[in-house]
Amino acid sequence: MFGPGSQFHRLFNDPRWALGIVRATVLEAAHPQVGAALTDNSTFVAHPWRRLRNTLVSLQRMFGADDHVRQREAARLNRLHERLSGTDAQNRPYDAMDPQVRAWVVATLFESAVTMYRLSGQPLKQSAMEQLYAEFQAFLAALGVADGHLPPTLKEFWQYYDHTVETELENTEALRIILYKLFDHLPAPPLLSGLPTVWAAGRALAGPVIGTVTVASLPEPFRRRAGLPEVPGAQTLMQSAYVAAGLARHLPEGWIETEALTDLLYLSPDSDDPRAATLAALHGRMKRAGALFRLVTPFPVQPEPAAEPAAAPERQRSAEEFFDAVLDQTGDGHLDWPDLAAMARELSTRLDLDEPEETRLYNAYAEWWKELQSALDTDGDGRVSKEEYAAAVPSLAGPALIRVAEVLFDATDKNGDRHIDADEYRTLFRTAFHRTLTGTDETYSRSAFVKDFLSFMSGRRHSTAYDPLLAQA
Incomplete structure (x- = not known):
């Protein structure tokens, strides 16, 4: 169920999984209890890259081959979720330890993985789909959630999933923040934190595309009930995005390992990492590109951070x-x-x-x-x-x-x-x-x-x- 031979292990380093994770997060946020917990407690708006890194590390630990590491991580996750409870804006209670809610979170990950393969034109075989479902069931069991909260068979799962989508999901505040605020105001990762103009230009192009692709990939009954927009050409754009991400799998081995890419996003030019010197040189070239962007595009001017003297690495802030x-x-x-x-x-x-x-x-x-x-x-x-x-x-x-x-x-x-x-x-x-x-x-x-x-x-x-x-x- 876990380790290098699992379906999830192959999924983890698949570039299409990035689109699948975003889609699963939106479906989680559409659940009233999950949405309320995210709105009240999560750092996904102010610190999305930090949240992403922690999530990926947690999934690696839970699906790795080391059972001791998995048990420690499950205990840590349970302690974390025990601290998340309250009431939403409509005075409805939420509890992150509710087993039905936790089952839904796992269900979105599994269903989004299946959808990821399907939308990219390479649907999973039935045997592979059943193995992946068994792995996510084992994941939920490792968290201490008793059997019965996810259906025992794959056939029953689809009935459970469709029923939840049609009767329980809502257009929550957390969902609206992800779709209409997060992508448009996504802060730069540490790798690009010193290049505000370059980041703003890339975000202005990529943000709407990610939002449109994500909405188009959601179940149609929920899109209709939540009043989510139907953008002309969105279905074609969505399928193109998944197919293009799938083609990246053919890059040389090691180029798209999730752990390596995450570490790169968190690399800064002043790091002691051996790659920092190359990064510093790249930053210089990208700053020149940023100056060109300001000349030839209508993007708002982004203030470049002031250089700090080497002898005085700290400065006052308001x-x-x-x-x-x-x-x-x-x-x-x-x-x-x-x-x-x-x-x-x-x-x-x-x-x-x-x-x-x-x-x-x-x-x-x-x-x-x-x-x-x-x-x-x-x-x-x-x-x-x-x-x-x-x-x-x-x-x-x-x-x-x-x-x-x-x-x-x-x-x-x-x-x-x-x-x-x-x-x-x-x-x-x-x-x-x-x-x-x-x-x-x-x-x-x-x-x-x-x-x-x-x-x-x-x-x-x-x-x-x-x-x-x-x-x-």
Whole structure:
């Protein structure tokens, strides 16, 4: 069911799977409970590339050959989803641990994989389709969801799928955000973060195409009921996109491995990765291309980031910029508990924490939220607006934030020697010492870590090391 011989393993590195994942995400978001959980808690709007990377890593762990890794990842996912519950805008409850909801998420992945093959003109054989379905059933079982929430046979699955599409899916806010906001305002991945003009030009062309292809691939009964637009030529465009993606499978082996491509998207020119020098040269050429775009196209002018002196890698940023980039993790324009929970979730994911370290980090962030709410929520609505934050110009380095820094240090310091060594540092920051710490070549002390973390979080300063933790898209 798992490992290199599985149907999913072949699917994972198929370029068509990118289109399938987007389609599955839209179908998940159309479920009222999933849509509400995404709207309230997810970072997919403000940090989509980070969310994508974490999802791909999780799928690799769940479908890999190592059963121990799979069990640890299943336990981590269950702890994550146990923390996601509430009510939607219509006061309907949602719970990310609801087994029927979890079954629907798995169902969208399977059905989108089948549809992916069909739309690209290479439908799966019945035996392969049954094997893939069995693998997704095993995936759901590994998460602890009992048998019966996905139909036992493939024939029964299609009846269940059609019934859910026709009776339960809605035109949710999360679905509208994905289709009409996310693609049009998608932030650049780290690879292209220094090339705003080039990125804006590419996004202006690709965003509408991805949205149109995704809508055209959705089940027709749902498109009709949700009032989704029928764009002339959309079906032809959709099939062309899937066929073109399928042709990419014939590129030389290793060119389209999902893990390698994801790592490349997260590569920045100042990285210690050996490929960074080539990337820096490519960035220079792309900046010149960006200048040409500004001359010959009507795209709005995108400000190029100011060059920072090598001796001064940090610069002050405004309260509003800090609020948008760091504090408002969910991108809804307010600071509340889901934003701080998202910080704890991202750091726990990077460090691959088990219990009780994960809960200690969440609890530290919960105490910080209480401190922030008490100091900044002047109108008593239970959340902090950008205006409330900017007007107060607070010093955030209170006892609760200091506690967050200390707990994060302890979680990073795996061997407990009260210093963060090179390997531990790379696990948290995904880069090496010499790129981010002047004069440090062996360890990072507890006091220095706490001081730098507080300086970043309360001083609102750009930091080469700390920005990628919480501000990176």
